[in-house]
Amino acid sequence: xxxxxxxxxxxxxxxxxxxxxxxxxxxxxxxxxxxxxxxxxxxxxxxxxxxxxxxxxxxxxxxxxxxxxxxxxxxxxxxxxxxxxxxxxxxxxxxxxxxxxxxxxxxxxxxxxxxxxxxxxxxxxxxxxxxxxxxxxxxxxxxxxxxxxxxxxxxxxxxxxxxxxxxxxx
Numbered sequence: 001x002x003x004x005x006x007x008x009x010x011x012x013x014x015x016x017x018x019x020x021x022x023x024x025x026x027x028x029x030x031x032x033x034x035x036x037x038x039x040x041x042x043x044x045x046x047x048x049x050x051x052x053x054x055x056x057x058x059x060x061x062x063x064x065x066x067x068x069x070x071x072x073x074x075x076x077x078x079x080x081x082x083x084x085x086x087x088x089x090x091x092x093x094x095x096x097x098x099x100x101x102x103x104x105x106x107x108x109x110x111x112x113x114x115x116x117x118x119x120x121x122x123x124x125x126x127x128x129x130x131x132x133x134x135x136x137x138x139x140x141x142x143x144x145x146x147x148x149x150x151x152x153x154x155x156x157x158x159x160x161x162x163x164x165x166x167x168x169x170x
Contacts, residue, residue, distance in 0.1 A: 031095045031132065031135060085144070089145070092135075096135075109129070137153075
């Protein structure tokens with residue numbers, strides 16, 4: 001016969017966690033849609049008012065190389081795409097900052113250990129802020145301008161990152 005001789009102590013109390021998906025989704029969609037809204041509208045104006053009539057609807061390829069307007073649009077298209085991408089990154093920082101400030105007003109950040117087994121507003125907002133910052137962190141760190149991640153964290157107010165700091169993905 002096998003006896004249970006483990007020294008596990010008293011049974012742990014099970015806790016029912018109410019995960020609030022709607023709040024996480026609201027924060028995500030606010031940041032995601034807000035960061036793309038202005039750049040996409042500007043890109044559509046550029047595509048339909050400048051690129052399409054002056055570059056895509058030309059009679060032949062020779063006209064693109066001989067017409068000054070078409071040639072300028074052809075040569076500056078990569079620069080325009082980079083500017084729209086940087087605009088998206090800027091608005092990502094702006095909308096994350098708005099959300100961050102909203103959560104800071106509702107429940108300010110506190111130093112120390114937050115008990116996880118007690119339902120608290122502080123723990124909930126800690127998790128909201130952690131969730132919000134992850135999308136921006138991934139976009140900046142895995143994008144074509146990873147050195148702008150310092151700007152993102154400093155601009156949002158999540159932390160203070162000085163010059164010379166290097167982020168590494170683990």
